[in-house]
Amino acid sequence: MMLQDRVGEVREQFERIFGTRPQTVVRAPGRVELLGNHTDYNEGFVLPAAISMDVLAAGSLRDDEVVAAYSANFDTLVAFPLSSIEKDQVNTWSNYVRGVLHFLKESGVRLQGVNMAISGNVPVGSGLSSSAAIEMAVGFLMQTLIGFEMSGPDLALIGQRAENEFVGVSTGIMDQFVSRLGRKDHALFLDCRTLGYEQVPLETKAIKIVVCDTMKRRGLVDSEYDQRRAQCEEAARLLSQWIPNVRALRDVSKEDFELYKDRLPEVIRKRAQHVIYENERVLKSREVLNVGDYDAFARLLDECHESARDLYEVSCAELDTMVEVSRQAPGAMCARLTGAGFGGCTVSLVRDEQVDAFVDTVRAGYAERTGVTPSIYVCTAEDGASVVQQ
Ligand code: GLA
Numbered sequence: 001m002m003l004q005d006r007v008g009e010v011r012e013q014f015e016r017i018f019g020t021r022p023q024t025v026v027r028a029p030g031r032v033e034l035l036g037n038h039t040d041y042n043e044g045f046v047l048p049a050a051i052s053m054d055v056l057a058a059g060s061l062r063d064d065e066v067v068a069a070y071s072a073n074f075d076t077l078v079a080f081p082l083s084s085i086e087k088d089q090v091n092t093w094s095n096y097v098r099g100v101l102h103f104l105k106e107s108g109v110r111l112q113g114v115n116m117a118i119s120g121n122v123p124v125g126s127g128l129s130s131s132a133a134i135e136m137a138v139g140f141l142m143q144t145l146i147g148f149e150m151s152g153p154d155l156a157l158i159g160q161r162a163e164n165e166f167v168g169v170s171t172g173i174m175d176q177f178v179s180r181l182g183r184k185d186h187a188l189f190l191d192c193r194t195l196g197y198e199q200v201p202l203e204t205k206a207i208k209i210v211v212c213d214t215m216k217r218r219g220l221v222d223s224e225y226d227q228r229r230a231q232c233e234e235a236a237r238l239l240s241q242w243i244p245n246v247r248a249l250r251d252v253s254k255e256d257f258e259l260y261k262d263r264l265p266e267v268i269r270k271r272a273q274h275v276i277y278e279n280e281r282v283l284k285s286r287e288v289l290n291v292g293d294y295d296a297f298a299r300l301l302d303e304c305h306e307s308a309r310d311l312y313e314v315s316c317a318e319l320d321t322m323v324e325v326s327r328q329a330p331g332a333m334c335a336r337l338t339g340a341g342f343g344g345c346t347v348s349l350v351r352d353e354q355v356d357a358f359v360d361t362v363r364a365g366y367a368e369r370t371g372v373t374p375s376i377y378v379c380t381a382e383d384g385a386s387v388v389q390q
Contacts, residue, residue, distance in 0.1 A: 001029075013070065014346075017311075019255065024145060027055065032379060033046065035065075037314075042190075046189075047282050055136075056120070059141045061146070063113070065112070074091070082105065099165070100159060107150075122377070126218075129175035136155065140385040152180045157173065173195070177190055184382060186200055187285075189286045200285075209381065212347075212362055214321075216318040218344050221250045238263070239272070252375065255271065273307075278304060281300045298334035308337055315337050322335070
């Protein structure tokens with residue numbers, strides 16, 4: 001469905017539930033991680049892009065202190081007072097709304113009651129950051145309605161805290177940041193330590209970003225994710241004994257790593273190697289994209305998959321199969337897993353004139369090898385959070 005139709009639909013849903021028209025409608029997108037796999041929580045570099053799948057939020061201020069939030073996806077309405085924002089054990093989707101409001105309030109924003117209707121088409125649980133999209137949609141809706149001052153990076157940090165501390169899922173800053181600050185026809189280069197960022201041209205007319213969903217939901221992801229984080233912290237701690245000024249893996253150059261890597265236990269060495277070389281790939285990607293060298297960019301994505309699979313060990317049979325099938329399909333320039341891993345999606349760069357053949361070949365090839373028909377999304381790089389209707 002086109003954006004305008006979806007906006008019309010969420011406005012109607014708002015009117016049906018609340019009996020008035022919404023004051024505004026905003027959107028915040030999901031994202032695809034092009035490069036920067038598991039580097040964000042190591043204070044490193046990432047290169048995601050915002051995509052066209054998004055969460056729409058229609059809203060109006062109320063004159064009391066109550067928040068009423070309707071989810072079109074769950075066809076459920078929740079209501080709670082701003083004075084006591086508690087976790088909801090039943091309507092767990094609403095915890096993203098509650099968490100963002102909680103941390104906005106905690107950061108000193110004077111909130112007002114609000115009616116909102118939320119509707120998203122980012123597939124849930126497939127690694128395209130539907131949760132960051134809802135967090136940024138709610139945050140941006142509140143900012144648009146109330147008009148408080150808050151920078152994009154600060155709103156992203158509010159979303160990350162909501163996810164980490166309120167919902168209770170540990171993540172880095174990449175997803176919320178690009179959902180808020182992505183730009184059409186650009187990838188976003190972000191330094192996750194300083195939150196300095198740069199829009200890097202990514203022309204998606206000639207080359208499409210194609211996301212292939214293995215349909216395997218990311219089962220073990222939470223415990224494995226936390227374990228990887230702990231292993232990276234351990235690697236940084238060990239390396240800091242021999243290399244000065246190491247606070248996080250971000251601070252380890254590949255030259256220093258090569259000097260000391262043999263002193264690390266094998267698993268810790270593999271995790272560190274992935275992160276340190278992945279940071280290098282992200283820095284390199286900014287250079288090659290700035291000169292439009294898409295072949296070099298594609299090679300970096302391929303290398304990223306090998307490293308995520310063999311060193312960071314976050315791939316799985318389904319992701320590896322999708323990568324193999326994709327790399328052999330017409331128009332394919334590269335393929336890698338994207339996001340946390342253990343299921344979810346791969347991302348490929350595909351020459352535009354062969355996109356249809358690519359999609360058909362991958363759909364049939366993956367189905368033949370696994371018995372499962374994948375969902376495939378042909379994406380372009382889109383703007384981050386924005387107002388779609390006043
Ligand atoms: C998940 C997290 C991100 C990032 C990726 C791995 O998507 O939400 O913050 O850590 O995994 O790169």
